[in-house]
Amino acid sequence: EVFPVSQDGVQSLVRKFPNYSNKITVKRLGTFSTNTISKFNRDKLYIVSCSIVRKVKRLDLLIEALAELEKKEVPYHWTHIGDGPEFQRIKKLAQNKLNMENVHFTRFLKNQDVINWYKDNYVTVFINISASEGVPVSIMEAMSMQIPIIATDVGGTGEIVENNKNGFLLPENCSVHEIVDALLKLKKMSIEDYNSLRHNAFSTW
Numbered sequence: 001e002v003f004p005v006s007q008d009g010v011q012s013l014v015r016k017f018p019n020y021s022n023k024i025t026v027k028r029l030g031t032f033s034t035n036t037i038s039k040f041n042r043d044k045l046y047i048v049s050c051s052i053v054r055k056v057k058r059l060d061l062l063i064e065a066l067a068e069l070e071k072k073e074v075p076y077h078w079t080h081i082g083d084g085p086e087f088q089r090i091k092k093l094a095q096n097k098l099n100m101e102n103v104h105f106t107r108f109l110k111n112q113d114v115i116n117w118y119k120d121n122y123v124t125v126f127i128n129i130s131a132s133e134g135v136p137v138s139i140m141e142a143m144s145m146q147i148p149i150i151a152t153d154v155g156g157t158g159e160i161v162e163n164n165k166n167g168f169l170l171p172e173n174c175s176v177h178e179i180v181d182a183l184l185k186l187k188k189m190s191i192e193d194y195n196s197l198r199h200n201a202f203s204t205w
Helices: 007-016 018-023 059-071 087-097 111-120 137-144 176-188 191-204
Strands: 045-050 076-081 103-107 125-128 149-152 167-170
Touching: 007 018, 045 059, 045 137, 045 176, 059 076, 059 087, 059 176, 076 111, 087 103, 111 137, 125 137, 125 176, 137 149, 137 191, 149 176, 167 176
Parallel strands: 045 076, 045 125, 076 103, 125 149, 149 167
Antiparallel strands: none
16 A cells, blocks of 8 residues: 555556556645644734755745835745755845845754744744645644645645635746735735634644
C-alpha cells in the first residue's frame, strides 16, 4: 500500500502506475491542537510566512509584492519564520527593496517556539506562494489558530485552501499584482467578512 498525503499525490501516482491504482490511497497528515487563537489588529496587515528559505518558496516574489504595498502606503508588518540556503540573499533583497522597520526575520525556530510566537504576536494572514508543495503542515497549523491563508494552487494546497472561504487561492504562476490584490482585499474587508474567513479556516482544520 502507498499513502500519499494529498489527492494530488494520489492522482499523480495513479497516472504513472495505473496497474497499482487499487494500492494507492490518500491518508492525510494533520496537526495537533495548539489551543491557540491568533490575535489580530486592524491597524495594519500583519503578514507571516513560515518555511525553509529556498528558491522554490519564492520569497523574492513576496518581497516585490510588499514593495508595492509600500508604494501604495499600505501599512504592514511581515515576519518570516525559517532559515535556509537562500536566507542571506533574501535578507539582502529585503534590505534593498523594503523599509526594514516593517520586516522581521526570526531565523529557525523549533516547533513549540513557532507556536509561542503565534501566541504572542498579531497575525492577519499566513502567506505561502511556493512553486511546489504537498499539503503544507505550516498552513494547517495556521488554520488551527484561525488564521486566513493566501497561497498558490500547487500540489495539494487547493485541497485545504478555498478561495474567498478561508483565504485566497492564487494561480500557480501568480503575479506580483495578484499577490498585492489579495492582500488589499484583506485590508479593505469588513470585520464581519474577515471573522468569517477566520472561522472557516478553523473549520477546515
